[in-house]
Amino acid sequence: MKNHAHKLDIELQNNPAYVRRQSDSMDISSGNNDVSNFVTKDDFLVTSTLILDAKYGRNMDFRKEHVKSYLFYNKWHQRALLYFSLFVNLTLGIFEKPAVPNFELPVWATMFIEVLCLLFFIFRIIHTAHVEKMENLWLDRKYILVVIIILLTILDMFGYIIWIVIAPGTNAVRWSRPLRPFLCVNFPEGRQVRQAFRNIRRSMPEVVNIFILFTLTLCLFSLLALKLYSSKNLYFPDGTPYFQYYMDAIWQLYVLVTTANNPDVMMPAYDYSNWWALFFVAVIIVLLYTFMSIVLAAIYNSYRDNLKKEVKNVIYTKRRKLTEAFEILQEKNDDHYVIKKPCWMELMKYVVPKRSDKQHELLLHVLDEDNKSCVKKTQFLYLADLLLLPLTEVKDRMTLLEKHLPGLYNSRVSCILKTIVKHRFFRWFFDSLIFINAWIIGFGIKDADWFFLSIFFLEILFKLYTFGGFKFFKQFWNIFDFFVVNGALILTTYNYMENEVKNDSYVLDLFLVMRVLRLFRTFASIKRFRVVIMTIVSIAPSISTYGAVLLVFYYFYAIIGMEIFHGLIRFHGYNMTFTELNNYSFCGNAKLKDSNFYYDHYCSNNFNDILKSFVILFELTVVNQWHVLTSGFVLVTHPAARLYFLTFHICCVVVVLNIFTAFILEAFVLEYTLSKESKLESVLERTLKQFGTGVTENSDKSVASDDNESDVEIIPDKFSSVKGLQFHVKKRNQKTMHVMLQEMFEKEIEIETF
């Protein structure tokens, strides 16, 4: 029993601090009269930290002797500071040269900010080294990468300073800047994004094989095209020769596989002889429809495999932490090791200090299978999930008015009002109003806006009055409504105060957006769409992970792109006189004369600042016309610039977007499978339902506007002592992917192995 505590005993026997701490714990224990004397305050600190780690899914293997340092490490302000520094470090891209217009800061200022960020990163890494076990630290790829990036950045900064001191006026390059986003990935806090990267890395071997085969086939088709068409002396409409050089042929056919130059690349040959269409059809069928589908299939396949592994890993970590915690506190009871009630009550004060004793007792009852006032290990492993369930006392659920003005709130008029608001006709009335509003906005009648705004505002007020803020803001569509209507109200008022409607004010545009966004609410009132929308909403948090992955790539390529292409293409407008054209030439670069790039008015698509770079990279991600964008930058630099665009296409479109599609596929199939098997419950949910006899379904449909969205509330009334408490178990389709996956695989992992 208490192996760990014993080890601590031996290690710290002669440490005066230990004696003091032990006596502290003695004080507490004597205050509670029944906590075992063997358990020190440090033990409680360690166990509570382990439990909280399990609850929040942290997997750092901290040193037990540095538990206080670890607690500080996990404090919200420390993490907030880290996120803030990472964010500031990234936003430097806006202020550094080439900066967004009007945002440029001098070099010393950005360097100073960067140094501050770096100092915090170094502090954080040292802190990590202090709390995490050393052997983990040197094996863990993420820490090594962080250290390398920091070292490279310092090296780069010194090099840069020396450069501008020695040779002022020349163009010094801060080459470490593209590495910045990888810091976000490799700090332990970027777990989700790192997982996505790991997914990508693991599916690479198979994809690479297919891609090599694809490249070889592409080269052969290009050779074929070259042999067939080079002798025919054909030309593209813009006068460039048709399949005359091998590298050019490969490029053209690769662009064809991305569909971006279809059917243009075929037209000269097709005009020459109609049968040549067959060649291009063959290329598209073989390379696009077959190979690219198989790339997606390979990625999807390995994604599914990895997903299972990752989720199981998370569950393993959680259980390992809880097992560790249990083994520190366990006491022998008959044949089993258990945690007894006094110890439990003390532990809970560390884990959830804000909850009352009554709530602690309830938690114990839930995990206490045999009613012996103690928790067995198998039950203890559910603690992390149990702690994640919101547990509120019934009095919490009263609205503010009910609490403070019960007389008024429960008066007859008020009751009639509440009945009206709760009635479904109330909902139908406002739904139909929104439809009318839609027509009025569509026909551009602006005078009715005040009427609709005030009526929707009233609706929100009534609902708030009836259901109270807590219930009201639990529903997605209510929150949406609240922000849109209030936003519109504020903007309209602002507009009215300004009195004159400026035609080009951003406020007016925003106000228009708000007006139209209100209409989206209508979709939620149509039942058949609600399933689709809720699927999208529940997938959304995980989608953002892939957004972050894309952002990492975007930042990396944006910085590189700015270094290479900055200032070469500029937007000067298109309606120019002849002299203006001579001054600014074409997109500010004479080489673009007669190019498709200029003809298509793409001058704004350039790398002149980081935001513009993001936009052009997004356009490249969407694929269409990417070859025209590329051709512009090739014209102003060198054909090798194609490599930049090619690698970006492969990274972001072929790999990341396919992983994203794989994710959506799996998420949808999962959602669909699980929503059918409504009986699939987590172990904990089943236990809770057996436990609480008073299970109520939240059925205020007028607020929920959907019975699917309502929670199951479990009011435990088995023990009179804990009356007035409620667990809120979320319904299936309000859970995120992440939680659902864990519940799915939970049963596959044997508890007994721990």
Next chain:
Amino acid sequence: MKNHAHKLDIELQNNPAYVRRQSDSMDISSGNNDVSNFVTKDDFLVTSTLILDAKYGRNMDFRKEHVKSYLFYNKWHQRALLYFSLFVNLTLGIFEKPAVPNFELPVWATMFIEVLCLLFFIFRIIHTAHVEKMENLWLDRKYILVVIIILLTILDMFGYIIWIVIAPGTNAVRWSRPLRPFLCVNFPEGRQVRQAFRNIRRSMPEVVNIFILFTLTLCLFSLLALKLYSSKNLYFPDGTPYFQYYMDAIWQLYVLVTTANNPDVMMPAYDYSNWWALFFVAVIIVLLYTFMSIVLAAIYNSYRDNLKKEVKNVIYTKRRKLTEAFEILQEKNDDHYVIKKPCWMELMKYVVPKRSDKQHELLLHVLDEDNKSCVKKTQFLYLADLLLLPLTEVKDRMTLLEKHLPGLYNSRVSCILKTIVKHRFFRWFFDSLIFINAWIIGFGIKDADWFFLSIFFLEILFKLYTFGGFKFFKQFWNIFDFFVVNGALILTTYNYMENEVKNDSYVLDLFLVMRVLRLFRTFASIKRFRVVIMTIVSIAPSISTYGAVLLVFYYFYAIIGMEIFHGLIRFHGYNMTFTELNNYSFCGNAKLKDSNFYYDHYCSNNFNDILKSFVILFELTVVNQWHVLTSGFVLVTHPAARLYFLTFHICCVVVVLNIFTAFILEAFVLEYTLSKESKLESVLERTLKQFGTGVTENSDKSVASDDNESDVEIIPDKFSSVKGLQFHVKKRNQKTMHVMLQEMFEKEIEIETF
């Protein structure tokens, strides 16, 4: 026992033909001395037909009394005639006005051919009505559709004739022509394609929901765009107004979702204010990346569900047929119903008349679990699969030379040669030669071609000599090699004979293609690619099903397109003088002046004949620039023409291509899962392996060039009587999807339910 035969007895007692038939069967049975007298020749015909139906997967529920008619119905020439008429009926599109240049036939000729086809279809339908049970016929959607299409076609033809008689010179329309391809789908023989259509139909309900939501969101975004940009008076580069009309805004944003006008549609707003990029990014993220991914996911999900249903259905049908067959012939033996050996031997003469008695006996032994010379029902259900396994006698496997010139073939020199050819160095030598050939073709050295051609020809000869034609032509790459090398040889010789190399002869081009195609063989010699290639090869047959589905849609839209757009756009070349431009104007239509359609040289993309229509529909399927193609046809007709292109896009791209992707995904995941679980065998394979002690793996690697491709040959030597026979069980990755799927689900269906 023999309920059916009894029923026949009663029905046909007084029929003189029956007596004759029975006496026939008596003759046979007395000849064999031991066939039960109760089983008539008709019974054997019925059972053998049922068994063959099960073997070939036919699911028609024929009338037992018309079994001879049904046998005639299934004769190869009848089916060939049907396929031929369907094919001719479709190819009429080439000869009818607007015909492919030089292929036009007069109206009376095409009408005459069509009438011939129709007559055969009518005959076939009447024949079906004769052999299939009536109650099925009127419930079966496919027959009703065929009849309706035939009736409509006849109506149309009469209408057309009347029209051209009454009003000659006016433009009569043959409006039933788009229905032609649906005949192919709805005749029972188009089972695979019909299944694909059923898949599409079944996944529609869910997709439609998502699509309606998508459309509503699109309309809202368009409204937003209209409100935001219509007041700013912006213009596209070609001068068209920017988001001024609602329908136009919807169209622009729909095209944006297909990515075809990205980033062009954004540029005017982006140039106006950089922040407007956010609006278009939001549209793309919400409508393209979220909604379109979810459409794919929904289709994939329902595809997986349907696939299982379909496959189980096929297995059910097979077992139902076999059960029926068994119940006609069954005799009581102890407690079980069985089929005894004499009856079996007689039955096999009907089922596989070309096989020898020895082979019939072997089949009995395989299915005979308890060595009692009889087959139980559970075993009988495997008969269809067993019949599909190739069964050859060992002497078949000798090469022709071995048979006819054994002295020469087994001489010392010949043996050394054979050892060399079988050695892996032989393969490596030729693989490296191909690589050298690749370089030489790449650098355009033509003189070495004779050398390489002759050496590759020699390789084929040596391999043929060593392994014999049977083994040689069993391998995909050998067949490929054989055709490419011989094709190149013939073409080169032809070229040499002609003596003068015409620069634009198709022969020379074909010859070039052949030269380069030879290089594809190198890929097969690299092991890591072989898995990918074999996956593609094994998926290929099923891919063609979706090709057929696309073809149905293509034909339908091509005919309609020709009726609407025929002759409006013509290709006259682009390098014209001013007078020529005046004569031919732009693509033969003055309305296309200054259009992107003309500027991009798209004049060849028109609906002037059916082949050109197919090409433009393929271009539309690839999506890129589809809005420019549409804009051309809108300019020469009316904005409503967009509907044609829009519905085509939704049918072919959103639905069919997504189903196709779903299919590839599932096929790949399946292939991958099954190739890992190498132990997954069909029930039959296990039985066979237990049965035959002499299992040899075909290990002639030099021929197979891959051990994965080799078959397992089962030489049954448990019974000396059947020595010299071999079953060829295909290895996993040579099986088609279809077969694998059946084996997968076979175990899930309980045999006992039959």
